[in-house]
Amino acid sequence: MNADHFMREPAFRTEEERLFWIALNALSAKQGIAQSDLAKSVGVSQGYISKILGGKQAPKERLRHKLSDFFGMSYHEMLSLGDHELRAESFYAQGPSPTRSMVQEEATYAEAPRAGQYAGADYSLIKDVLKDIKARETHNLRYTEVPLREATGSMGGGSTETGSRTITYLSFRTEWIRAKGNAKFMSVIRAFGDSMYPTIQDGSVVLVDEGRKQFVHGKIFYLRMNGQMYIKRLVLESGDICVVSDNDKNMLRIEDADDFEIIGRCIWTGRELE
Numbered sequence: 001m002n003a004d005h006f007m008r009e010p011a012f013r014t015e016e017e018r019l020f021w022i023a024l025n026a027l028s029a030k031q032g033i034a035q036s037d038l039a040k041s042v043g044v045s046q047g048y049i050s051k052i053l054g055g056k057q058a059p060k061e062r063l064r065h066k067l068s069d070f071f072g073m074s075y076h077e078m079l080s081l082g083d084h085e086l087r088a089e090s091f092y093a094q095g096p097s098p099t100r101s102m103v104q105e106e107a108t109y110a111e112a113p114r115a116g117q118y119a120g121a122d123y124s125l126i127k128d129v130l131k132d133i134k135a136r137e138t139h140n141l142r143y144t145e146v147p148l149r150e151a152t153g154s155m156g157g158g159s160t161e162t163g164s165r166t167i168t169y170l171s172f173r174t175e176w177i178r179a180k181g182n183a184k185f186m187s188v189i190r191a192f193g194d195s196m197y198p199t200i201q202d203g204s205v206v207l208v209d210e211g212r213k214q215f216v217h218g219k220i221f222y223l224r225m226n227g228q229m230y231i232k233r234l235v236l237e238s239g240d241i242c243v244v245s246d247n248d249k250n251m252l253r254i255e256d257a258d259d260f261e262i263i264g265r266c267i268w269t270g271r272e273l274e
Contacts, residue, residue, distance in 0.1 A: 017058045019082030025053055026085045027071050042066040144177050145169040148188040153222050153231035156193030180267050185211035191231050195245035204271035210264035220266040226259050
């Protein structure tokens with residue numbers, strides 16, 4: 001049974017309730033908590049806890065905070081853990097049907113556990129997960145990842161490599177890239193050849209904004225011309241768009257019969273040092 005099916009069965013009014021439910025089940029299963037212990041600690045019946053864990057009943061906010069305290073976690077940490085479990089899908093891979101409790105049906109103990117009693121050795125692992133989540137959240141606020149495509153652009157005789165598959169991601173400062181445009185339309189490609197030297201050197205990576213397809217005189221573009229992919233400067237000469245290189249004076253005029261398309265504007269470049 002896949003994760004999508006797993007999550008369709010319980011009915012939650014909000015995404016917050018769903019994430020809390022995931023975290024509660026995951027913590028209970030990992031710590032081996034009995035329903036009776038959990039119920040006594042937060043002051044509700046075991047039957048009510050069973051409904052909550054089975055996804056049949058969503059606890060009110062006050063009870064959710066009590067359940068968080070039981071595990072020695074803040075409410076925000078519970079939601080972060082639920083989001084982590086949802087993304088990793090580890091919760092679904094090892095869990096039973098949502099209609100069955102993931103908490104052990106053990107005999108009732110004479111004394112209910114204290115809040116936070118189960119924040120022990122296993123919980124330290126969860127803390128590490130939460131620490132990693134927070135680190136990634138901080139990184140995502142400061143940096144934006146842009147895909148490096150397998151496509152290439154030639155600065156000489158042309159390239160036929162137009163693949164859209166993502167090889168990896170490069171991180172750019174969010175403040176900087178937002179000032180340049182919408183990162184959703186950006187990608188990074190490899191540039192080969194020396195016709196655009198010294199502006200763009202052979203083997204450089206080039207950031208392309210595919211949201212900027214309009215011709216602008218004197219700017220560098222990633223373009224397709226007669227089945228080949230190029231990185232070239234475009235200029236307006238006697239009313240016609242022409243393709244030019246930076247290291248020579250040759251100029252190629254775009255004819256009406258040419259298969260010509262501007263893929264995007266090149267807005268940044270960088271390269272490895274040998």
